[in-house]
Amino acid sequence: MKTALNVVVWTLLALLVCVAGLWWFRQPLALQLANHYLAPHKVQLSCLQWDLHLQTNLDWQVSARSVCVQGPGFRAEAANALFDLSQLQVASLQLVHQPDNAATHSKENQPVSWQLPDLPAISIDKLQLQSPLLRQPLEMAVRYQQGNLQLNGPWQADIALKDNQAELQLNWKLADLANYLRLPEALPAALLDSPIHTQASFDGQNLVATNQIATQFSYPIEALECQMPITVTGELALRLDTTILQADVDLSALPIKLDLKHCPIPNPAAELYKPAQITINLPDIAKVSLQSLKLASAEVQFTGKTQGLLTLNHIDWQTGKPLTASYQLNSILVPAQPSEQWFPLALQGIGQIHLSVDSQTPDYQLSGQEWQLSADSWRVADWQADKLQLNSQFTLDSKAGLQAELKVKAAQALNKDIRLGAIKTTISLASQDLKNVTGKTDLSLDNLASPDGKITGLMHQHQFNVQQGLVTILGNTNLKKLDVQKWQLNELAFKHELFMPLSEPLQGRSVHQWQLPSGLHGQVNQEQNRFNLTLPAQSSNKFTPLLKPLLPQLALTAGQLAASAEYALDTGKLNANIDVSTLSLSYQDYQVENISVNSDISWYSGNLHLAPATLSIKSVNVGLPITDISTQLGTDANGPVLSGLNGKLLSGEFSLPQLRLDNKPQQMTLALRHLDAGELAKLGKDSGIEVRGKVGADVPIKLDGKLVEVKDGKLYNEGPAKLLIYDNAAFDSLLASQPNLAPSLSALKNMDISSLTSTVNLKPDGWLLLDMKIKGHNPGKKQDVNFNYTHEENLFTLLRALQLGDEVQKKVQEKVK
Amino acid sequence: MRSLLLLSALLSLGACTHRVQVETKEPITINLNVKVDHEIRVKVDKELDSLFSEDSELF
Known part of the structure; x- marks a missing residue:
């Protein structure tokens, strides 16, 4: 008996020791035991301090001063928790989100369903959530009882936990999130304060939510300095798989409308088409x-x-x-x-x-x-293009820059009375920094018609380069045919070089070279607002295509021509130089040999100015050879003028003090000296009349536009002269018609002239009136003779008759050939 | 060629009127007044009709 008692005592003592030991070591034992069961879930209990209390109703209660749990992606610390079979009370729970500590999300190692156990009533007075995703810790109170979860913090939410699902209805606004999440700073207050009604459910894996949103707010557009009204009304549906953090977001019922009416765009075209x-x-x-x-x-x-x-x-x-x-x-x-x-x-x-x-x-x-x-x-502006079409392909790359090709074509384009037919342009360009651009342009134009002329078949190519704001263009233009007024030129070629700053195009410079099929070439230089035209010295016959339309019967046969001109756009002043060297030409039947002049010309203030220059012509043959012509070319206050015009003719000479080169009325006296009377008589082409001696003349000429008038011109002999008439048909006819006067008239056949005076008048209508008085002596008949001769004839009609005869004969001969 | 000759011959015709007075006392004095009126008439042979019709700018 005593032995049995001892066994019981020792057993009780052993149990007591065991229980005391267990109780004494309850903390580490519970920790080890919990970790044993939590290990498969990769959750670890790192601290646990608890006690067991017997309540007055004889129920046991577990109190925990601290509980520390760590798992994939989170760490939790609870303090002052009380648990009995009916409820769990936690004074504070700190839940820390640790994404760096999170296991790789994959469907295989995550729970696929949320098995909600039967939970006692739960009360967490202070739940604090910390996460790198949150701007500050989120604090709330949590109450759970019989499937209803209440959250009381920045939001008040009632969550029903039923059938392993949590269902939530929440009214909230973005402003509530603003304290905890990093939202875009520019979100306007109206949007932040707009109410959002969310209905969500969570099954442990999938969060399914619909959000009803109805908001209207103005969004500031700084670039346009306006507030743009934006309306967002509808439903945003979300399905988030929390195991893989992948969401399906359905915005199909949430159109976002932007009202542009209150945001004017500075560019007028963009504003109009907005x-x-x-x-x-x-x-x-x-x-x-x-x-x-x-x-x-x-x-x-x-x-x-x-x-x-x-x-x-x-x-x-x-x-x-x-x-x-x-x-x-x-x-x-x-x-x-x-x-x-x-x-x-x-x-x-x-x-x-x-x-x-x-x-x-x-x-x-x-x-x-x-x-x-x-x-x-x-x-x-004044341009109109019909059936305009622009095609483009491009690549805009933040590293490689822009590469683009533009093709523009139009059936026709009009500018006032200028009409361009069938235009095609291709522009290829590349730019790495969108500031410096290189490229090329190809342009073709079927025709260009204006009242001043017409261009047929224009082809233009150029390469362009924009570097540091400076534009460089190298190109060429070919015209198949150019019709300008009377000119018709084929196959014109131009070369262009252009350098100009983008900011101030007029500050640039350009060179344009051109060449005609005849070989005539020149160039125009532009520097800022000054233009220089240069025609280098070249054979005069190259100018024939330019001159032929103006004067069809003019031909430049020899010599060289050169010209240069400078025009200033700002002052409107033109300075030019024309250098004519040994130029020969023919016009109709007239020949002009060796014309030389080097003249500086300027145009400003609406007036033409010619610097004094000597014009010399070796010979002019207008049926009457005139040689060694010289004059001074210049201007005076009234305009261009020839001064000191002189030359040789009929073995004598002529001089004209001044001849104005305009259509204003002017008067001058043509002085003729030492003319050979015989050569002068031969101009009449009357055979059988011979005159010897020298004559002089002073011819006052009045010019008014195309009208010519000679009033009281004087023709006189310079020393003794002689008249011989023999075998002259007209004179013989005169004698035959006046047989009674024949003896006296015959005195004219051989006459030594001592005095010859005559008056010449030419009226503007062409009538020539010659009144000649000759005093002489017939040495054969030893008889003094006074011969008074008057002659009336319309010179213009005579010249026209002679000209017309020549023209008709020439035309007919050409046709017959 | 015959036509050409005929044409050129008829192109320019002048009507010349003159008046002569002579005073026989010493010294003798001769007054000769001439006035020429030009009249332009063109007569074309039939052979040249076609040529002129092709070039109406002649006149």
């Missing part, structure tokens, strides 16, 4: 995760007078890769107020977008193909 409203629709579900974004399509719809649709397709982004998408634009741009200058345009195009936002400097690439801008009729 749509009234832009609506952004995302008709497809976006798949979003921390590592990727996929969206089948997004639509940007333009409404108002301008209408169109920009569709973004295959929007795709993955970590480490750029965001890619393709786009298609179809739009009709209609101006707010149609006018002659502003008209509907059709704009369409397709292309691709690549956008990389990983680096600090975003990399992007925007490409376009089949871009087309077309208009039935396009007008700007």
Whole structure:
């Protein structure tokens, strides 16, 4: 008995020792035991201090001063918790989100369902959530009882936990998030304060939520200095798989409308064509995760007078890769107020977008193909183009820059009374920094017609280079045919060099060289607002194509011509030099040999100024040879004038003090000296009349435009002269008709002239009146003779008759040939 | 060629009127007054009709 008692005692003692030991070591034992069961879930209990109390109702209660739990992606510390079979009370629970400590998310190693156990009533007075994703810790009180979970913090939410699902209805606003999440700073207050009604459910894996949003706010657009009204009304649906943190976001019922009416665009054209409203629709579900974004399509719809649709397709982004998408634009741009200058345009195009936002400097690439801008009729300023079409393809790359090709064609273009037919232009350009550009332009123009002339077959090419704001253009132009007034020139060639600052085009310089098929060539230099025309010395016959239309019977047969001119745009002053060297020409039957003059010409203040220059002509043959002509070319207060004109004719000489080269009325006296009377008589082409001796004349000439008048011109003999008439048909006829006067008239056949005086008058209508008085002596008959001769004849009619005869005969001979 | 000759011959015709007075006392004085009136007439042979019709700018 004693032995049994001892056994019991020792057993009790042993149990007591065990229980005391267990109790004494309850903390580490509980820690080890809990970790044993938590290990499969990769959760570890790092601290646990608890006690067991017997309550007055004889129920046991567990109190824990601290509980520390650590698992994948989180750490939790609870303090002052009380637990009995009916409830759990926690004074404070700190839950720390540790993404760096999170295991790799994969469906295989995550729970696929949330098995909610039967929970006692739970009360957490202070639940503090900490996360790098939160701007500050989120604190709230949590109450749970019989499937109802209440959160009381920044938001008040009632969550029903039923059938392993948590269901939530929450009214909240973005402003509530602003204290905890980093939202874009520019979000306006109206948007932040807009109420959002959220209905969500969570099954342990998937969070499914619908958010009803109805907000209208104004978004500040700093560039346009305006507030843009934005309306967002509808539903945002979200399905988030928490195991892989991937969400399906459905924005198809949440159109975003941007009202552009209150944001005027500074560019007048952009403002006129601006749509009234832009609506952004995302008709497809976006798949979003921390590592990727996929969206089948997004639509940007333009409404108002301008209408169109920009569709973004295959929007795709993955970590480490750029965001890619393709786009298609179809739009009709209609101006707010149609006018002659502003008209509907059709704009369409397709292309691709690549956008990389990983680096600090975003990399992007925007490409376009089949871009087309077309208009039935396009007008700007005085220009109008019909059936205008612009096609383009381009690539805009943040590193490689811009590469583009533009093709512009128009059926025709009009500028006032200038008409351009069938224009085609191709511009290829490349720019790495969007400031410096290189490229080339090819332009063809079927024809250009204006009241002044017509161009047929224009081809122009140039290469251009824009560097540091300086434009360099090297190019050439070919004209198949140029008709300007009387000129018709074929196969004209031009070369162009142009250098000008973009900011001040007139401060640049350019060189334009041109050449005609005849070989005539020259160039125009432009430097700032000064233009220089240079015609280098070249054979005069190269000028024939230019002169022929003006004077068909003029031919330059020898000599050289050179010219230069400088024109200042600001002052309107023209300075020129014309150098004519040993130029010979023929005009009709007239020949002019060796013309030389070097003349400086200027034009300013509406007047022509000629610097004094000597004009010399070796000979002029107008049926009457005139040689050694010399004169001084210049201007006086009234205009251009020839001074000291002199030369030789009829073995004598002539001089004219001054001859004005304008149409103003003028008077002058032509002095003729030492003319050979015999040569003078031969001009009459009357055979059988011979005159010897010298004569002089003073001929007052009055010019008024094309009218010529001679009044009281004097012709006289210079010393003794002689008249011989023999076998002259007219004289013989006179004698035969006047037989009774024949003996006296015969005294004229051989007469020594001692005095010859005559008066010459030429009326503006061409009538010549010659009144000649000759005193002489017939040595054969030893008889003094006074011969008074008057002659009336219309010189103009005579000249016209002679000219007409020559013309008719020449034409007929040409035809017969 | 015959036609050409005929044409040129007929192109310019002048009507010359003159008046002569002579005083026989010493010294003798002769007064000769001449006035020429030009009249332009063109007569074309049939052979040249076609040529002129092709070039009406002759006149």
